[in-house]
Amino acid sequence: MSASAAPILITGASQRIGLYCAERLLDDGHALIVTYRSERDGIDRLRQRGALALQADFADEAGILAFIEQLKGHTDSLRAIVHNASDWLVETPGEEAAAFQRLFSVHMLAPYLINLHCQPLLERSSPADIVHISDDVARKGSANRSAYCASKAGLDSLTLSFAARFAPQIKVNGIAPALIMFNPDDDAEYRAKTLNKSALGIEPGPQVIYQSLRYLLDNPYVTGTTLTVNGGRHLK
Ligand SMILES: NC(=O)c1ccc[n+]([C@@H]2O[C@H](COP(=O)([O-])OP(=O)(O)OC[C@H]3O[C@@H](n4cnc5c(N)ncnc54)[C@H](OP(=O)(O)O)[C@@H]3O)[C@@H](O)[C@H]2O)c1
Numbered sequence: 001m002s003a004s005a006a007p008i009l010i011t012g013a014s015q016r017i018g019l020y021c022a023e024r025l026l027d028d029g030h031a032l033i034v035t036y037r038s039e040r041d042g043i044d045r046l047r048q049r050g051a052l053a054l055q056a057d058f059a060d061e062a063g064i065l066a067f068i069e070q071l072k073g074h075t076d077s078l079r080a081i082v083h084n085a086s087d088w089l090v091e092t093p094g095e096e097a098a099a100f101q102r103l104f105s106v107h108m109l110a111p112y113l114i115n116l117h118c119q120p121l122l123e124r125s126s127p128a129d130i131v132h133i134s135d136d137v138a139r140k141g142s143a144n145r146s147a148y149c150a151s152k153a154g155l156d157s158l159t160l161s162f163a164a165r166f167a168p169q170i171k172v173n174g175i176a177p178a179l180i181m182f183n184p185d186d187d188a189e190y191r192a193k194t195l196n197k198s199a200l201g202i203e204p205g206p207q208v209i210y211q212s213l214r215y216l217l218d219n220p221y222v223t224g225t226t227l228t229v230n231g232g233r234h235l236k
Contacts, residue, residue, distance in 0.1 A: 008079050010025070010081075011056070081122070107154065115130055115158075198232050
């Protein structure tokens, strides 16, 4: 497949969905810049295949701005930005405000500032895309993870606003997954309960997110849309 010379930036690519998408983008011939917070084996694999890996922590404004500065030192164009980095933070009693601020920073402030500062870089590529990875839970709310859920709902709203603001040069879309991959420490009871929430009842794996990302990158007539990838959770 022929691909733009401008690199695709994908955040939080050291493991799981981000790492899988990064590897598939390399397979498809894209130049790649990835961010990571913790040094993991996956980042080394990406480096060995030619990806540029930049360390970044999006927990506060200073970390986000430092990353943008660092990024601009390496490239003056981008084919796409995939905002995948995410914190699955527990909202511990007594520490709710700190958790809310961190989730807001990772899920909303980082995409917001990176999109604003990188608009000129994206405009040097045609086509150009931004993809926000949010979460299907934003559709109905969450009793246990209300700050996580609110910050992902805010990200869905940013998809609409940036799609209007950046048209027609840059398409801006979202992907809202429900269960894609369990965490290794999820127990049997949690797994059974979670699988039962969707009509299709499977753990699909990260390829369904790559299929959605590929569709958004390749389709010239879709912007301001969030793709639901939830196995039919809304049907139950
Ligand atoms: N997995 C699912 O079933 C599922 C379901 C619904 C939605 N999603 C969404 O899909 C995306 C990928 O999911 P995943 O399960 O692969 O996520 P994950 O395993 O939790 O990985 C997310 C990455 O984000 C990075 N990150 C976390 N906090 C950060 C911070 N403060 N600054 C910079 N990077 C930070 C982490 O970096 P380090 O590892 O380097 O520390 C991590 O590698 C996320 O947006 C998630 O919300 C996933």
